[in-house]
Amino acid sequence: MRWDHLRLDGDDPGPAPPLIERRAVARTFDTPEFRGMTFYEVHARTVINKLPEASRMPFRWTINPYRGCSHACSYCFARKSHEYLDLDAGADFDSRIVVKVNAADRVRAELAAPRWRGEHIAMGTNVDCYQRAEGRYRLMPGILAALSDAANPFSILTKGSLILRDLPLLREAAARTRVSTAVSVGSVDRDLWRLVEPGTPPPRRRLEVCAALNEAGVGCSVLMGPVIPYLSDSPAQLEAAVRQIADAGATSVSAITLHLRPGAREWFMAWLREHHPGLVVPYARLYRGGAYAPREYQETISRRVRDLAARYGVGDRAEHRPAPPPPPPARPQQLTIP
Numbered sequence: 244m245r246w247d248h249l250r251l252d253g254d255d256p257g258p259a260p261p262l263i264e265r266r267a268v269a270r271t272f273d274t275p276e277f278r279g280m281t282f283y284e285v286h287a288r289t290v291i292n293k294l295p296e297a298s299r300m301p302f303r304w305t306i307n308p309y310r311g312c313s314h315a316c317s318y319c320f321a322r323k324s325h326e327y328l329d330l331d332a333g334a335d336f337d338s339r340i341v342v343k344v345n346a347a348d349r350v351r352a353e354l355a356a357p358r359w360r361g362e363h364i365a366m367g368t369n370v371d372c373y374q375r376a377e378g379r380y381r382l383m384p385g386i387l388a389a390l391s392d393a394a395n396p397f398s399i400l401t402k403g404s405l406i407l408r409d410l411p412l413l414r415e416a417a418a419r420t421r422v423s424t425a426v427s428v429g430s431v432d433r434d435l436w437r438l439v440e441p442g443t444p445p446p447r448r449r450l451e452v453c454a455a456l457n458e459a460g461v462g463c464s465v466l467m468g469p470v471i472p473y474l475s476d477s478p479a480q481l482e483a484a485v486r487q488i489a490d491a492g493a494t495s496v497s498a499i500t501l502h503l504r505p506g507a508r509e510w511f512m513a514w515l516r517e518h519h520p521g522l523v524v525p526y527a528r529l530y531r532g533g534a535y536a537p538r539e540y541q542e543t544i545s546r547r548v549r550d551l552a553a554r555y556g557v558g559d560r561a562e563h564r565p566a567p568p569p570p571p572p573a574r575p576q577q578l579t580i581p
Contacts, residue, residue: 267341276375280313280338290349291364302365302398306350308382310341312370314402315442317514318469321369323506332506333513337442340376347385354393363421364390364397373403375442383409391416398423400466402443404452413461424463426453430475431484438518439471446484450491457492465493469501470544472529472536473522476500481547489555496557498548500541504534 268284271277292305311325315337322332330339343349353359366372372383387409390397397416399406406413406424416422430436431446443449456463465488470476475484481498488496503511508530515522529536552558 284344286345287343291353304364307369308346313375313442316440318511346382351389367400373401373405387412394420396421400425402427427466453491464495467498485551489557
């Protein structure tokens with residue numbers, strides 16, 4: 244149970260009891276987009292989190308205003324983290340979402356702390372900060388404003404289209420500090436999308452988001468994540484995806500092969516038995532070494548995507564994007580006589 248950094252103001256900061264016993268505010272909304280979902284509103288002690296030293300990620304600090312994700316991607320590697328909250332990594336992860344309602348205030352306070360050194364912060368790396376809940380809770384505008392005011396570099400990875408709501412804030416921040424965005428599009432196969440990522444916008448819409456961000460001067464790349472063995476890894480499927488990514492004006496494209504960590508592995512394999520039972524044995528062979536496919540397979544996928552990116556000129560149009568606007572002028576201040 245790891246609720247030590249998620250508490251309501253005034254709670255005893257001692258050993259953390261389970262979620263419901265913490266008196267988190269639980270809410271349900273009787274609207275089509277939130278039907279069947281429960282939101283647990285909590286106050287976080289910290290929101291800017293440092294990754295473990297052993298992490299393989301190319302960044303050290305993250306912001307995750309939500310835990311759990313309505314995208315319901317069957318392969319999501321973050322599923323295991325829900326078990327730390329006494330929730331399951333399957334249906335609970337998809338439908339019981341923890342909302343750090345004080346996230347923006349905490350970010351502003353933590354950025355102002357003397358110990359903070361202005362390091363890059365990555366968002367959307369665990370669960371999507373622009374999942375459907377963000378449409379109601381609107382945590383990201385306050386977070387982006389805090390990062391912009393502090394001129395703190397950041398990046399965002401998303402499968403959502405709601406990021407375009409915050410385009411003015413992103414442009415303002417990009418005029419003050421290093422800002423990068425990326426959309427995740429592992430495949431452009433609509434039939435596969437409906438089955439494996441049922442809560443996300445379709446791949447075409449995500450590529451439209453990429454195009455809109457780049458046209459506005461906010462650099463946006465594409466992460467082909469994940470490429471799913473036997474389902475989206477054929478040469479024709481990879482080519483179709485990279486061709487559309489190039490058409491969207493992505494600044495770059497990189498591929499990551501499906502990995503199946505504990506929690507995600509069990510949920511994905513149950514999905515596979517239901518929808519593609521003939522692949523259960525091939526998957527058992529491919530992932531017999533653990534969470535990752537063999538290195539040779541991963542390198543083959545990455546090489547093919549790099550070659551396709553070069554063929555279709557991914558990134559060639561990046562230099563023609565319009566520059567972001569200058570930062571707004573400082574507000575006039577009342578002068579006082581000492």
